[in-house]
Amino acid sequence: xxxxxxxxxxxxxxxxxxxxxxxxxxxxxxxxxxxxxxxxxxxxxxxxxxxxxxxxxxxxxxxxxxxxxxxxxxxxxxxxxxxxxxxxxxxxxxxxxxxxxxxxxxxxxxxxxxxxxxxxxxxxxxxxxxxxxxxxxxxxxxxxxxxxxxxxxxxxxxxxxxxxxxxxxxxxxxxxxxxxxxxxxxxxxxxxxxxxxxxxxxxxxxxxxxxxxxxxxxxxxxxxxxxxxxxxxxxxxxxxxxxxxxxxxxxxxxxxxxxxxxxxxxxxxxxxxxxxxxxxxxxxxxxxxxxxxxxxxxxxxxxxxxxxxxxxxxxxxxxxxxxxxxxxxxxxxxxxxxxxxxxxxxxxxxxxxxxxxxxxxxxxxxxxxxxxxxxxxxxxxxxxxxxxxxxxx
Ligand SMILES: Nc1ncnc2c1ncn2[C@@H]1O[C@H](COP(=O)(O)OP(=O)(O)OP(=O)(O)O)[C@@H](O)[C@H]1O
Ligand SMILES: [Mg+2]
Numbered sequence: 001x002x003x004x005x006x007x008x009x010x011x012x013x014x015x016x017x018x019x020x021x022x023x024x025x026x027x028x029x030x031x032x033x034x035x036x037x038x039x040x041x042x043x044x045x046x047x048x049x050x051x052x053x054x055x056x057x058x059x060x061x062x063x064x065x066x067x068x069x070x071x072x073x074x075x076x077x078x079x080x081x082x083x084x085x086x087x088x089x090x091x092x093x094x095x096x097x098x099x100x101x102x103x104x105x106x107x108x109x110x111x112x113x114x115x116x117x118x119x120x121x122x123x124x125x126x127x128x129x130x131x132x133x134x135x136x137x138x139x140x141x142x143x144x145x146x147x148x149x150x151x152x153x154x155x156x157x158x159x160x161x162x163x164x165x166x167x168x169x170x171x172x173x174x175x176x177x178x179x180x181x182x183x184x185x186x187x188x189x190x191x192x193x194x195x196x197x198x199x200x201x202x203x204x205x206x207x208x209x210x211x212x213x214x215x216x217x218x219x220x221x222x223x224x225x226x227x228x229x230x231x232x233x234x235x236x237x238x239x240x241x242x243x244x245x246x247x248x249x250x251x252x253x254x255x256x257x258x259x260x261x262x263x264x265x266x267x268x269x270x271x272x273x274x275x276x277x278x279x280x281x282x283x284x285x286x287x288x289x290x291x292x293x294x295x296x297x298x299x300x301x302x303x304x305x306x307x308x309x310x311x312x313x314x315x316x317x318x319x320x321x322x323x324x325x326x327x328x329x330x331x332x333x334x335x336x337x338x339x340x341x342x343x344x345x346x347x348x349x350x351x352x353x354x355x356x357x358x359x360x361x362x363x364x365x366x367x368x369x370x371x372x373x374x375x376x377x378x379x380x381x382x383x384x385x386x387x388x389x390x391x392x393x
Pocket of ligand 1: 013014016017018036038039040041042043044045082358
């Protein structure tokens with residue numbers, strides 16, 4: 001068992017408020033990712049859990065026990081530092097074995113744990129080297145290995161893969177996920193990389209300026225971001241955010257206008273819209289913009305540039321001076337050609353945010369539950385006739 005809980009934790013450094021009253025609960029054997037821009041307080045939060053940083057206010061609990069005043073060594077917690085913090089005079093093997101040796105672990109167990117971690121991290125051939133004889137990515141893996149060998153109750157990992165190349169990073173993150181599942185550790189993992197957070201985490205905590213912006217399962221945050229910051233932080237390419245206006249239409253409905261995009265929204269989305277209408281920020285995920293089927297309600301935007309990423313095409317659009325990105329299957333850009341193209345977006349896929357506070361407003365329904373939005377994002381409604389794409393190609 002290892003749950004971690006932070007209650008009312010606040011940290012100030014002089015005049016800098018690094019964390020502003022944070023409450024987080026991390027379940028036993030779960031994987032929590034802390035994400036946020038540089039300076040948002042991620043390392044500070046980890047250091048507080050590890051006991052390396054004192055608190056200005058609040059308490060930290062491990063398995064329900066208040067450990068706020070416990071020394072780091074008394075906590076069964078291993079941390080991988082952003083700066084690696086390896087012992088320069090020790091070999092890779094001894095660095096990785098260090099935590100076990102100080103706990104008087106039998107030497108055959110030490111060897112077995114180090115070899116297991118070395119194999120996982122592709123360090124088996126480097127065990128006799130000193131840290132200065134390693135590349136940055138190799139050092140980072142030694143730091144990770146040092147935490148893994150201990151099999152502690154809680155792992156705190158501060159950007160543990162940031163210095164690896166894309167392929168090794170991808171491979172290591174899959175292996176890490178499997179390893180933590182096997183050894184049943186509770187993990188708090190800091191990353192800048194939103195795709196790492198989406199793929200690894202059971203729970204994502206989004207921090208900005210020392211405040212939790214949103215906390216929850218990755219898909220919940222992706223589908224129901226609580227504000228523009230979160231909406232744009234998770235998901236790649238980032239959610240489009242353009243300005244628009246919502247007004248009452250005839251009957252009970254609402255009409256949203258954002259540049260050339262005009263669409264009806266159900267009246268209950270924003271029950272309090274005044275007669276004159278309100279300004280909003282309109283959020284649309286690039287992958288939920290589709291090419292409009294012929295004869296369908298259309299949104300004419302100018303296609304300015306196509307980026308082919310191999311598996312995907314990114315279409316850069318201009319909606320009456322506002323820039324957007326749409327993501328579709330590869331080959332789509334070439335089939336469409338430049339110029340005006342009719343696009344479509346389902347009303348459920350539209351997020352609305354307050355133009356000043358950036359907070360999400362109105363009721364939204366789940367979007368990715370609709371099968372076409374997951375599997376074939378750019379394909380038209382099967383009930384309609386030919387598509388623009390077919391007509392042009
Ligand atoms: N020892 C310190 N003294 C003064 N200010 C500090 C100290 N440590 C951190 N800070 C400040 O607290 C804030 C949060 O820092 P922190 O290191 O937690 O950010 P971070 O989210 O880990 O950023 P990064 O992604 O760059 O690692 C920053 O404004 C930072 O300058
Ligand atoms: Mg940091």
